[in-house]
Amino acid sequence: MPSKIKSSRDLEKLQQALSKKPDTGKPRISVCNGTACRPYGSNPVVDAFKLEIEKRALDNQLEFKVTGCHGFCERGPIAIIEPGNIFYQKIKVEDVAEIIEKTLKKETIGRLLYKDPGTNLETVKQDDLPFYRNQKRIILGNNTRIDPTSIEDYIAIGGYSALAKALSTMQPEQIIDVVKQSGLRGRGGGGFLTGSKWETCRNAHGDVKYVIVNADEGDPGAYANEGLLTGNPHSVLEGLIIGAFAIGSHQGYIYVRNEYPLALKNVTTAMQQAEKLGLLGKNILGSGFDFSVRVNRGGGAFVCGESTALMASLEGKTGEPRAKYVHTVEKGLWDSPSDLNNVETWANIPQIINNGAAWFSSIGTKGNTGTKIFSLTGKVNNTGLVEIPMGIKLREIIFDIGGGIRGGKKFKAVQTGGPSGGCLPEKLIDLSVDFDELTKAGAMMGSGGMIVMDEDNCMVDVARYFLTFLEEESCGKCVPCREGIKRMRQILNDITEGKGREGDLDLLKELSSHLKDSSLCALGGSAPNPVLTTIKYFSEEYEAHIKQKKCPAGVCKMLIQFSIIDEKCPGCGMCVKVCPSNAITDMGKKKPVVLDQSKCIKCRTCYDICRMGAVKIE
Template identity: 80%
Template sequence: MPSKLKSPKALEALQKKLGKVADAGKVSISVCNGTACRPYGSNPVVEAFKTEIEKRGVADKIDFRITGCHGFCERGPVALIQPGNIFYQKIQVDDIPEIVEKTLLNRIVIERLLFKNDSVGNIQAQVDIPFYKKQQRIILGNNVKIDPTSIEDYIAIGGYSALSKSLFELKPEQIIDMVKASGLRGRGGGGFPTGAKWESCRNAHGDIKYVIVNADEGDPGAYANEGLLSGNPHSVLEGLIIGAYAIGAHQGYIYVRNEYPLALKNITIAMQQAEKLGLLGKDILGSGFDFNVRINRGGGAFVCGESTALMASLEGKPGEPRAKYIHTVEKGLWERPSDLNNVETWANIPLIINNGPEWFSAIGSSGNTGTKIFSLTGKVNNTGLVEVPLGIKLRDIIFDIGGGIRDGKKFKAVQTGGPSGGCLPESMLDLPVNFDELTKAGSMMGSGGMIVMDEDNCMVDVARYFLTFLEEESCGKCVPCREGIKRMRQILNDICDGKGQESDIDLLKELGAHLQDSALCALGSSAPNPVLTTINYFHDEYMAHIRDKKCPAGVCKALIHFYIKDNCPGCGLCVKACPTNAITFVEKRKPVILDQSKCIKCRTCYDICKMGAVGIE
């Protein structure tokens, strides 16, 4: 660990020294050990690399780095080798000796481990892989270059130079002007102009002010904040310190959900390292500016991602939101001016300071500048964390980056913005992805969830699923949210059970409008989105449930039954798999018999049959 840095010059000198080491021309390999690669076995892969490198005594020839998320989670564990930008995917422990021997020591590419594409064949360079091609990874791109537990790695790629520039070359007002000029909008989903928020907080009355990182990402399926905070914690911390200086705060809080152990661990290490180097704490870099940070763990309530509920939780109270008629920039945490921004918003700040607001505003589209990270999940071929310029079309994300729908099925809908986002149909695939267009379409940006659905998803069931989640996560303070979401979910239940009435649609719409109008916080006011958008874009499907008592996607159990088709060869696979012994074997080459009275519609026979001989209607 280098010693405490007491001036910008000292930081520059350290940067040069570390940069030289990094540029020494050694072959380097960055192995992803992020949260998504771990269940695929990245931990043993990392250990195997260490053992192999040690066994061969080649540690001085290879720059081996364990990093955070590379984004292409679908193909984990993944690694990137330089020079050559060689991208290996689905690496197993057995592959490691070969990778070290061939690629790292003798620069021979192992074709087997490359990404394969039916149309182009094997692709070697990461940049050429369709998943990465249309992305613009200005924030996440650094994840592959650094070990998140090493401040030296971050400094080597220019880390903390934006902080140094801010403290010694810029006045707080100038920083705010730069952030304003960049057009950066809040990445937690609200899309409020960040610079304006900072300015209000700076101008608010009071000596004591706070800055807060919202890392309470709670959307099911979303892990964009996790990938950033665990993969590059220093970028968030650097942004936060710059913000504190610009706003005039000396105390910061990082609110991380406890379900993010890796992010928690890495941001804790990052803070300790920054403090040791004099980049955090008293008299930062000899500038006279003091700033301390505290980490608070969130207990897992979804509503605590809402700014006022988060602040209540920080105060040690139950996570209940309050009205924001008096803004938190004026009266926030402990009634003091507080600026809260999302993890991703903070990580953008060093980039804006280093590269200038013009550079930033040239990315994306007018009014929606910069990039946005999305967690691309669901029925898409390439799941993972993607970072794209704002204004890109949904189609480009789902079909080019995401590689289209799994198993050749048909695209049906995409839900953006987490559980309270809207479901957008195929006709809206050319919608530019930005704050305003998504809201206009009845959905929202949220913190960057993107769940892709195919023909097998029933949209009424999908709406019910999200409403069930929101019903459980409502804090219960205000009547519209507590009572209204439950009632919407009950009506959806009825529709899925074949007990729906045509008047239910109007009641859902009425209730939805009521929640949007009068719920206390955004959880309640956005909760109707999944219902209202599915009614709007998939009206026929609702009517099929209500009028014809049919579930076209074959999902709602009360409205479907399974049957055996004539082409059943009587192989007996389903007979063995059926948990209720509802299927009887007759004889070979004769269709089996399904007893409807015993069938619990668990779908096992349908999924196991290789002949497509089980039908749903």
């Protein structure tokens, strides 16, 4: 660990020294050990690399780096070999020795390369993969270049230079101006102009001010903040220190979801390192500016991602939102002016300070500048974290980056913005992905969840699912949210069970408008979105459930029946083996199997395993 850095000049010298380390020039293997790669087995792969390198004493010939999330989670564990930008996927422990061998010989291993599922063509370079080629990774890109637990790595690629620039050459007001001019909007979902928020907080009355990182990412399926905080914690920290200086705050908080142990660990390590180097604490870089940070763990409540609930939780109170008639930038944490921004918003700040407002606003569209990270999940071929310039089409994300729908199925809908976002249909596939267009369509940006659905998803069931989540996660304080969501979920439940009635849709709409008008916070206010968008774009599916008592997608158990198409069934017995309730009987070779309706639990396993299409859902 280098010694304390006392000035911007010292930092510059250290950066030059680190970037010219003797390591440079050696081949480098970077293995992703992010949260999504771990269940795929990246931990043993990393251990195998370390062991092999030690065993063969290759330390001088090879640089090995364990990094955070690379984004292409679908293909994990992943490694990048430099020079050459070679992308290896689905690495196993058995591949490790060969990777080292071939890397030293400057050769590639064909079987570990990405092959296009359609054409079967191999792609060598990461940058050439359709998944990466169509992205703009200004925030996530560095994840592949650094070990998140090493501050030297971050400094070597220019880290903390924005902080040095801000502290030594800019006035707080100037920093705020640059952030305002960049057009950066809050990445947590609200989309409020970050610079203006900072300005209000700076001008608010009060000697003590707080800056807060909201890392309480609770949307099901969303993990963009996790990927960033785990993979590049210093970028968030650097943004926070710059923001604190601009606002005039000397105390920051990082509120991390308790379910993110790795993010918690890495950000805590990052803080300790920054403090040791004099980038946090008293007299940062000799500028006279003092700033310290504390990390707080969330308690498992989704609603604590809401700014006032988060602040209540930080104060040690129950995580309940309060009315924001007086904004938190005026009266927030402990009644002091407080600026809260999302992880991704903070990570944008060093980029903006280093590259300028004009550079930032040249990315994206007018009014929606910069990039946005999405957690692309669901029925899409390439799941993972994607960073796109704001304003590209949904189609580009789902089909170009995401590689289209799994198993050749038909695209049906995409759900953006987390549980209280909205479901958008195929006819809106060319919608521009930005704060305003998504909101206009009834969905929202949220914190960047994007769940792709195909023809096998029932939209009534999807709405019911999200409302069930929100019913449990509402804080329960105000009547519209607590009682309203419950009733909406009950009605949706009834519809999926064939007990839907005439007038249900009107009642759902009425409740929706009531929740939007009268709820205390945005959780209740946006909870109707999944219901309203599915009614708006998939009304025929609701009608089928209510009037014909049918589920067209074949999902709602009470409304469907499984049967065997005798002509198509070769009697292979696959379904017999997998049926968990022994409802299918093998009648001998080449004779169709027999399904006992009274035993069938409608789990769909037989349907999914049958290659002959002999299982029918009605």
